[in-house]
Amino acid sequence: MPLPDLVKPGNQVPQATATYAAAPRRLIIAITGATGAIYGVRLLETLRKLGGVESHLLVSSAGWLNIQHELQLSKDDLHALADVVHSVRDVGATIASGSFATDGMIVAPCSMKTLASVAHGLSDNLITRAADVTLKERRRLVLMVRETPLNLAHLRNMTAVTEMGGVIFPPLPAFYNQPASIDEMVDHTVLRVLDLFALGPALAPAWAGLRGAPTD
Numbered sequence: 244m245p246l247p248d249l250v251k252p253g254n255q256v257p258q259a260t261a262t263y264a265a266a267p268r269r270l271i272i273a274i275t276g277a278t279g280a281i282y283g284v285r286l287l288e289t290l291r292k293l294g295g296v297e298s299h300l301l302v303s304s305a306g307w308l309n310i311q312h313e314l315q316l317s318k319d320d321l322h323a324l325a326d327v328v329h330s331v332r333d334v335g336a337t338i339a340s341g342s343f344a345t346d347g348m349i350v351a352p353c354s355m356k357t358l359a360s361v362a363h364g365l366s367d368n369l370i371t372r373a374a375d376v377t378l379k380e381r382r383r384l385v386l387m388v389r390e391t392p393l394n395l396a397h398l399r400n401m402t403a404v405t406e407m408g409g410v411i412f413p414p415l416p417a418f419y420n421q422p423a424s425i426d427e428m429v430d431h432t433v434l435r436v437l438d439l440f441a442l443g444p445a446l447a448p449a450w451a452g453l454r455g456a457p458t459d
């Protein structure tokens with residue numbers, strides 16, 4: 244039987260489509276219907292300010308509800324903060340495939356519903372499909388989960404995602420840096436999340452230690 248063209252002796256192996264030097268940095272940012280839409284928006288603003296990273300934005304229907312309620316931000320204004328905007332229904336989008344290289348994905352904030360869907364590998368919309376792809380490609384996935392109090396299903400789903408290699412990062416403000424405003428609290432959390440991707444030098448100020456604290 245004749246060999247197919249690809250494996251005939253003397254044939255060249257398929258050529259790579261890029262060089263490492265030109266590899267684009269890309270982050271997927273998804274905003275879902277938990278309270279705290281500001282975290283997703285501030286991530287986009289920070290990436291835009293830092294430059295060098297292509298942002299891919301996804302917003303669920305409930306995410307839109309919260310963006311309008313909490314921030315009074317229009318779709319156009321939000322979209323303007325991202326480099327690429329995808330519809331949550333577009334499961335044929337680039338980011339639905341592992342062959343489209345990204346540095347990972349942040350769901351900010353992440354509802355318990357989206358958490359459950361990721362924990363069970365449902366891939367039932369482009370947000371949960373992109374998260375599934377991020378996990379299967381062993382890329383960084385950070386879920387900024389928000390709910391309180393937590394039931395056993397929430398806790399089990401967080402454990403499942405952690406076991407799969409994902410990072411559960413509830414957006415809980417830190418008080419040790421004595422923030423003067425909500426903006427400062429949000430910024431500190433957002434910088435800590437971005438530092439998990441090691442895209443460049445650390446962004447969040449490093450803890451300098453407590454001066455004068457007892458050492459014994």
Ligand SMILES: Cc1cc2nc3c(=O)[nH]c(=O)nc-3n(C[C@H](O)[C@H](O)[C@H](O)COP(=O)(O)O)c2cc1C
Nearest residue numbers: 275276277278303304305306354355356357389390
């Ligand atoms: C004002 C508002 C606040 C909400 N806050 C939360 C929340 O903090 N955590 C959560 O898991 N769900 C919260 N929900 C419920 C989710 O929006 C709802 O479960 C939705 O189906 C999530 O869908 P999504 O994951 O596709 O965005 C909130 C809903 C509304 C309207």
